[in-house]
Amino acid sequence: MGLVHQAGVAHEIGDMNRIKAIGFDLFNTLITAEPHALKGALGRLTGSLARAGIDPGYEEFKEAYREAALGFIKRANRTGRETHNRFWISEALGKIGYRIGPYDPRIGRAIDAYFSAFLDFCHPFPWTLEMLGTLRQRWPLGLLSNFTHAPAAFRIIDHLRLRPFFQVVLISGRTGFRKPHPAGFIRLVESLGVEGKEILYVGDDPEADINGALRAGLYPVRCIWGRGGKALLPPGAVSEEVEIEDKNVPEVSTWKELLRLLP
Numbered sequence: 001m002g003l004v005h006q007a008g009v010a011h012e013i014g015d016m017n018r019i020k021a022i023g024f025d026l027f028n029t030l031i032t033a034e035p036h037a038l039k040g041a042l043g044r045l046t047g048s049l050a051r052a053g054i055d056p057g058y059e060e061f062k063e064a065y066r067e068a069a070l071g072f073i074k075r076a077n078r079t080g081r082e083t084h085n086r087f088w089i090s091e092a093l094g095k096i097g098y099r100i101g102p103y104d105p106r107i108g109r110a111i112d113a114y115f116s117a118f119l120d121f122c123h124p125f126p127w128t129l130e131m132l133g134t135l136r137q138r139w140p141l142g143l144l145s146n147f148t149h150a151p152a153a154f155r156i157i158d159h160l161r162l163r164p165f166f167q168v169v170l171i172s173g174r175t176g177f178r179k180p181h182p183a184g185f186i187r188l189v190e191s192l193g194v195e196g197k198e199i200l201y202v203g204d205d206p207e208a209d210i211n212g213a214l215r216a217g218l219y220p221v222r223c224i225w226g227r228g229g230k231a232l233l234p235p236g237a238v239s240e241e242v243e244i245e246d247k248n249v250p251e252v253s254t255w256k257e258l259l260r261l262l263p
């Protein structure tokens with residue numbers, strides 16, 4: 001049985017009987033984006049800029065935006081402090097000759113346009129609502145998501161009718177901390193009113209979700225039912241080759257498998 005180390009104290013993972021609450025990641029765990037979501041979102045972003053008289057051309061902007069986003073996301077992953085799209089857009093425009101500050105209202109409108117695409121192109125998995133409905137009857141549920149622009153995350157969660165299942169919804173864009181940083185997990189633990197080791201945390205990302213939950217003293221379960229799903233970040237921003245730090249972390253490929261793990 002594996003050991004989880006928290007503040008110098010080791011506890012064993014593997015005892016499901018002590019689970020008192022369940023936490024979930026959002027993307028590729030509860031919901032998925034259509035393959036063209038990112039392209040659609042970028043199209044809406046550049047369309048909004050063009051309507052504001054900023055017309056850098058889609059291809060040129062896309063490349064500058066990808067580079068800028070990658071830099072900011074890598075820094076956020078390193079520091080644990082969440083970044084925001086307004087800085088990516090401002091820097092991308094700067095690279096191609098437009099000096100527009102990150103808090104300019106034209107960038108604000110472009111961000112709203114960008115995320116409006118996710119309302120149209122994101123869907124729960126076919127079993128998500130049934131899974132949450134079933135689990136909620138026995139455990140309080142919490143959501144902890146890495147999402148830069150928190151208002152959009154809340155809009156998506158409401159739009160897809162996920163909100164009522166959760167006792168707490170924590171978005172990195174609001175808490176300020178990006179998984180795997182422990183701060184988000186600690187907020188989840190506090191909000192659910194149990195101990196870390198009493199929370200099962202379900203997510204798909206080996207580093208952000210699984211190693212993050214392990215280091216924060218939660219009990220992670222990796223779901224692979226969203227494998228192949230699009231990350232809504234520019235290519236290169238998400239590293240897939242990270243090893244899970246405890247070989248005993250269960251992996252589930254259907255939600256019935258998750259249910260069978262539980263007491």
Ligand SMILES: [Mg+2]
Nearest residue numbers: 025027028204
């Ligand atoms: Mg995910």
